[in-house]
Amino acid sequence: MDFDIIFGNAARAAFGPEAIILALAAIGLNIHFGFTGLLNFGQVGFIMLGAYGTSVAVATFGWSLWVGIPIGLFLALALAVALGIPTLRLHAVMFAIVTIAAAEIIRILIGSTDAIGLTGGPLSVSFDAGAFFDLNPYADGPQDRYGVGTFAFTGQQMWVITVGWLLVALVSFGVFLIIRSPWGRVLKSIREDQDAARSLGKNVFSYKMQALMIGGVIGGMAGVIDAIKTSGADPNGFRPQVTFYTYTALLLGGTATYLGPVLGAILFWFLREWIESFLRQLAAEAWLPGAIADFLEGSEGIISVGMVGLALVLLMLFRPQGITGNRIEMQLDAR
Amino acid sequence: MPADRIPSKESAPDDRSSFMDSARRTTEVEPILTVHPKPGVAKPNPILTMDGLRRSFGGLTAVDIDHLEIERGIVTALIGPNGAGKTTLFNLITGFDRADRGRWEFNGQMVTSPSPDRLARRGMVRTFQLTKSLAKLSVLQNMLLGAPHQIGEQLWAAPFRPLWRNQEQANTERADELLEQFNLAHMRDELAGTLSGGQRKLLEMARALMSDPALVMLDEPMAGVNPALAQSLLGHITELALSGVTVVYIEHDMDVVSGISDWVVVLAQGQVIAEGGPWKVIHDEVVIDAYLGRRRAGTSS
Incomplete structure (x- = not known):
């Protein structure tokens, strides 16, 4: 068993593009769920439109990547408006149902065979992200590695990671600025009691819509990074569990905190990859009975997701405020 | 009639x-x-x-x-x-x-x-x-919510503190006055959820007055x-x-x-x-x- 490799894999996942995508998705969701109390179960829809908007603009229409990215973000914004206008006035539960359904509808439409001409349908879409990698300042030879030991990235990965984490930092700072303002205070009041906010003269619908749009666009950014990283998009990558992973990361790090979603995303991928690598190594051990080794072989992924789920349950039981949350604030809920 | x-x-x-x-x-x-x-x-x-x-x-x-x-x-x-x-x-x-x-x-x-x-x-x-006191906000934050016409409550101005700092300060002074008047000054920075039922009633009333x-x-x-x-x-x-x-x-x-x-x-x-x-x-x-x-x-x- 080589713990160096296990740790290297886990660390690469924790700081790699996957964690960046999850962090951005969680930051957006934090504005919806954490600060405004919107039960958005369709965050993956915003990610999907960000990814597909960018991919389709470049692959199908042959536009520049720098046109494709704003299109992806605009589509995420448009989804927020389209979802918000009919549902934000309804009960929170209605909103949850509509968002999860809308995200699935979009995924099924994008992945349908009728959409092959536009989105590639079930075949997925791929494009040339050269415009992005042309700017890569890192040497990207086959031998170039950045990092220590097993924790190392290629030049291309380094470029995605650099831009990605800078974006995460920038977005987090922007969120900090708007949430600490009186605007953010109104969001928190809506989260707790809409009628109280109304009785104090706040237009609740308008604030919820603004929050939905901002969080949606940040989710769209996650999609853009995803599209660039994989040079395309696949409908199977946007199943509902992406939203649930996002919730896991958010709850892990601490809802309604500034750094919670970022820490949560890093930790989520570290744990998941650590467990998966560990199980893979374990399956290769000679002393393990054949039946168990056969079972482990190939199902590491499923087991590691299961373990993350278990971790979430334990977290909710013993530290519901997450890593960075405020325990006292949580307890006030129980009244 | x-x-x-x-x-x-x-x-x-x-x-x-x-x-x-x-x-x-x-x-x-x-x-x-x-x-x-x-x-x-x-x-x-x-x-x-x-x-x-x-x-x-x-x-x-x-x-x-x-x-x-x-x-x-x-x-x-x-x-x-x-x-x-x-x-x-x-x-x-x-x-x-x-x-x-x-x-x-x-x-x-x-x-x-x-x-x-x-x-x-x-x-x-x-x-x-x-x-309806907002339990997870501090008593002062509750009060500030009551203030009308806040520039900082508009999204475009929210990230830029200098645009709303003065108004926020004036509102804070007004809030402190009211808290003093309603005997809540000592609870100013506590979460409103920690107040007693009666104090919450006081807070809600004081908050309503923030808008004159x-x-x-x-x-x-x-x-x-x-x-x-x-x-x-x-x-x-x-x-x-x-x-x-x-x-x-x-x-x-x-x-x-x-x-x-x-x-x-x-x-x-x-x-x-x-x-x-x-x-x-x-x-x-x-x-x-x-x-x-x-x-x-x-x-x-």
Whole structure:
């Protein structure tokens, strides 16, 4: 068993593009769920439109990547408006149902065979992200590695990671600025009691819509990074569990905190990859009975997701405020 | 239809003596004493006028008011037995519920599309029977939420602190003043969820005042509050009226009502059955019957 490799894999996942995508998705969701109390179960829809908007603009229409990215973000914004206008006035539960359904509808439409001409349908879409990698300042030879030991990235990965984490930092700072303002205070009041906010003269619908749009666009950014990283998009990558992973990361790090979603995303991928690598190594051990080794072989992924789920349950039981949350604030809920 | 105004001196002596005791003789209160106490009577300077207001839930008519005026600058109590429609009336006027029909005028303007936030911005602020203090915000943050016209509450300005810092500071000073006045200054930075029930009532009232409202509507401000705090709440209500704010509040306790109200409106089964000075109303046969649950038809013959 080589713990160096296990740790290297886990660390690469924790700081790699996957964690960046999850962090951005969680930051957006934090504005919806954490600060405004919107039960958005369709965050993956915003990610999907960000990814597909960018991919389709470049692959199908042959536009520049720098046109494709704003299109992806605009589509995420448009989804927020389209979802918000009919549902934000309804009960929170209605909103949850509509968002999860809308995200699935979009995924099924994008992945349908009728959409092959536009989105590639079930075949997925791929494009040339050269415009992005042309700017890569890192040497990207086959031998170039950045990092220590097993924790190392290629030049291309380094470029995605650099831009990605800078974006995460920038977005987090922007969120900090708007949430600490009186605007953010109104969001928190809506989260707790809409009628109280109304009785104090706040237009609740308008604030919820603004929050939905901002969080949606940040989710769209996650999609853009995803599209660039994989040079395309696949409908199977946007199943509902992406939203649930996002919730896991958010709850892990601490809802309604500034750094919670970022820490949560890093930790989520570290744990998941650590467990998966560990199980893979374990399956290769000679002393393990054949039946168990056969079972482990190939199902590491499923087991590691299961373990993350278990971790979430334990977290909710013993530290519901997450890593960075405020325990006292949580307890006030129980009244 | 509003009844004609009768400046009758003979109807007032009881009321006058009570106000002498409570030492709040303001010019605001004088004119109302000359109004003839009779359901739906017109008042000299109404801030709120309702006409044909009706709301029913299924077969039950919760509110059915022909005409009611609330006089400006005084304390009006809204009383009535359980299920009389007091809270429903509050909800209708403040836009939290929709009337089946009827219209009302606030501060000289017809209320066309009643939405709670718009009415609040026009100067009609309410509190709730079950206090809505925001538990996860600090007491000060609760107060600051009450301030009107905040630049920093607009998204475009929110990230840029210099744009709203001065206003925030002024609002904070105002909030501190009010907290001092309501004996909450020592809790300023605590989460509102840690306050006692009575303190929350105080906070909600203080928060409502942050916007310098023209009309404050308090839904059972004294319910569930210990006697000492209740006394201080009463004091605040009196002070409010002295500072020129119109107060309407819902209450069950007759003793409380007679102590601080300038005018009392009695609701029963959704209708105004009596109104007038507190002593007058409390000794009114119709009101006593409504409270004791006797059939009105039997006694009015």
